[in-house]
Amino acid sequence: MSASPIGFLLVNLGTPSGADYRSVRRYLREFLSDRRVVDLPPLLWRPILESFVLTFRPRRSARAYRSVWNVERDEGPLKTITRAQAERLAPRFSADGVIVDFAMRYAGPSIGEKIDALGAKGCERILLFPLYPQYAASTTASVVDEAARALARLRVQPTLRFVPPFYDDPAYIDALAASTRAQLAALDFEPEVLIASFHGLPQAQIDRGDPYRRHCEATLDLLRVALDMPAERLRLAFQSRFGRTQWTGPYTATVLRELAQSGAKRVAVLTPGFVADCLETLEEIGVELRHSFLTSGGEKFARLDCLNDSEDGLRALETIARRELSGWAVGGRQ
Structure with missing residues (x-):
């Protein structure tokens, strides 16, 4: 088996690029235009989205985002925490030849750009970990859809694995x-x-x-x-x-x-x-x-706080990921 590094990509939902009206509006347009999220016929949903939802909801959502915004990093808390999860998991996998990174399904960093970045580092195999414990077509399946779109534009494609729902793990x-x-x-x-x-x-x-x-x-x-x-x-x-x-x-x-x-x-x-x-x-x-x-x-x-980047949470993510990386690890712990 090739000794090329392995990519390990944590994927969560996403957050607007800013806590202002325009940034939130862009984010909501991308999110609510996903047919996995709103599976109404586009001819019916699009006028409602553009004329009503995207007129009124961004202002309310922007106020809510501002109340929890990470001002120091100028980003939403979900992005801050997902980055921290990736950064704290990285040293646990480095001896195995595994490169850990994170992406967001909506806004950035996108799944496609992170697949490209891992490929540029030599990763021929990538494990995607949708951070949704319970499966829903609007969450887990949407991540798989987006990864497939990213691969569709590549001539040389990495091999992908997806961590399954872990609701009962x-x-x-x-x-x-x-x-x-x-x-x-x-x-x-x-x-x-x-x-x-x-x-x-x-x-x-x-x-x-x-x-x-x-x-x-x-x-x-x-x-x-x-x-x-x-x-x-x-x-x-x-x-x-x-x-x-x-x-x-x-x-x-x-x-x-x-x-x-x-x-x-x-x-x-x-x-x-x-x-x-x-x-x-x-x-x-x-x-x-x-x-x-x-x-x-x-x-x-x-x-009560979510698991976030706590030791309990990181141990769970590591355990699940190691099982799904079985047969791919190139060194260190198996």
């Missing part, structure tokens, strides 16, 4: 459980209820066969066992609903409001569908939904 569940236990122990209160909030999907996509909800439920079931928590203590919910159509439920906002109104005073929210904190975890949960719970009668609210 013991390494991931163990990391989630360890992180959750540590963060709960550090709180100055004991939550009456924990909510596991996953990003929502339009129910129509689930009805057409997307396994996403089943994957989320499997993650939660395994996490309940690992934490030894009953279903009534660790509850399932879905956030980030967009538009007026039916999405997967129950909605996190509704669950929190109903808990507060029924007398629950202390809650914590964790997000097992995200491996890195982003707008949806930091602002939607940490600001918007916190405010909703407290103004509805709640007294204590905690947002």
Whole structure:
């Protein structure tokens, strides 16, 4: 087998190039033009996107991004954290001849430019790791689509592998459980209820066969066992609903409001569908939904961090990646 280096590319969703209206508008146009994300006929969706969504939503989203923006690096937190994950994983793989990098599905750095960069470093084989634990066509499949488009323009193509969904992987569940236990122990209160909030999907996509909800439920079931928590203590919910159509439920906002109104005073929210904190975890949960719970009668609210570049998280990513690199490693640890 060739002794050429191996590429290992972490891929997450993406973030606008700036927290201003125009940058967010460009980002949303790219994101919401993906047929995997909005699978309506273009003749129907395009006028709605251009005349309504891209007129009003960027201003609101820009305000939200500014509240969590990494001013020092001038970038969104998702990009900062994904870079940190790649940088901290790199030395763990260097002895194996593996070059670690990161890309974003939307905005930059793009999957195509990072495949080109790894190829320029001599990588004839590349492992792509979509950082979505639960499979959805709008996330995991979109990464595969974009990688295929990048390869389509190349005469000499690298061999690609893709890390499969890891929603039930013991390494991931163990990391989630360890992180959750540590963060709960550090709180100055004991939550009456924990909510596991996953990003929502339009129910129509689930009805057409997307396994996403089943994957989320499997993650939660395994996490309940690992934490030894009953279903009534660790509850399932879905956030980030967009538009007026039916999405997967129950909605996190509704669950929190109903808990507060029924007398629950202390809650914590964790997000097992995200491996890195982003707008949806930091602002939607940490600001918007916190405010909703407290103004509805709640007294204590905690947002638990994602795994990010913690040792628990890095160990899980490394374990999963090493399994998928099996047979490719060219030196060092096997």
